[in-house]
Ligand SMILES: Nc1ncnc2c1ncn2[C@@H]1O[C@H](COP(=O)(O)OP(=O)(O)O)[C@@H](O)[C@H]1O
């Protein structure tokens with residue numbers, strides 16, 4: 001069984017404008033409200049690709065209800081800890097000549113709420129896959145990722161982590177099966193700007209030295225690089241197409257990778273290609289990738 005955890009889900013309010021000027025009234029010419037947050041996007045795309053998962057995490061208020069309503073519409077199972085107060089954040093994605101994102105901070109989460117999530121995670125068993133993804137609201141301790149990984153250590157659960165900076169660096173000692181920083185996040189972790197593939201591979205290896213098993217570096221329109229635990233690396237360009245909405249492309253890549261890995265019974269190259277095609281299929285669409293869209297792009301990169 002696959003589980004995703006989104007510590008800080010969001011209702012993504014995506015707007016398009018011909019131009020955007022800070023300090024003035026700007027009127028949009030397109031708007032969409034999509035339930036999101038990294039783990040939730042992974043669960044939706046897994047469903048689109050034909051794999052069942054359960055979305056876990058914390059939801060609150062009317063925005064949390066809307067996310068659950070949308071997940072029900074997609075047929076995605078969910079079992080969130082319901083917070084008594086506050087509301088799940090709204091993240092604003094402004095698409096004009098440049099892309100601007102305003103991401104909310106999220107509701108308060110108490111120790112008792114946290115314990116409720118831990119109890120749900122205690123039910124996972126050998127062979128399960130767990131995706132831990134995204135930022136955390138400020139009331140969660142910044143060792144929450146570590147605490148979960150320590151608690152599940154040695155249980156035979158395949159753990160995938162998609163988070164930034166310290167949240168990611170601090171869990172490497174628990175040997176996550178896969179991590180997926182993008183090239184900018186990889187550079188930020190080491191305080192450097194990475195430009196060439198060689199530099200990216202060098203720094204991705206440093207994450208393996210710190211404990212990560214497999215490292216998938218996404219590079220938006222430049223494709224991706226995968227370093228596997230057995231010392232191999234793979235590079236793929238991104239499929240060609242028109243960028244429409246890159247929100248959720250990274251999460252889609254994770255869902256595609258899991259799908260390819262499961263369907264090929266553990267072949268990394270297949271998983272990698274499926275990840276790249278799924279990320280791009282989402283980037284080339286208003287909504288998250290569907291299976292026919294992914295399969296059409298897959299043919300162009302293998
Ligand atoms: N402009 C684009 N053109 C083609 N593919 C894209 C584009 N943006 C993203 N993708 C696909 O989605 C994957 C993840 O995108 P990326 O933006 O690197 O992730 P994140 O959202 O985590 O920053 C890329 O590796 C690529 O396969």
Ligand SMILES: O=P(O)(O)OC[C@H]1O[C@](O)(COP(=O)(O)O)[C@@H](O)[C@@H]1O
Nearest residue numbers: 036037038091134135248249250251
């Ligand atoms: O948890 P964070 O890092 O604030 O990110 C949340 C945002 O990331 C997303 O999950 C999209 O992520 P990606 O574009 O990296 O795939 C949005 O749905 C959401 O608004």
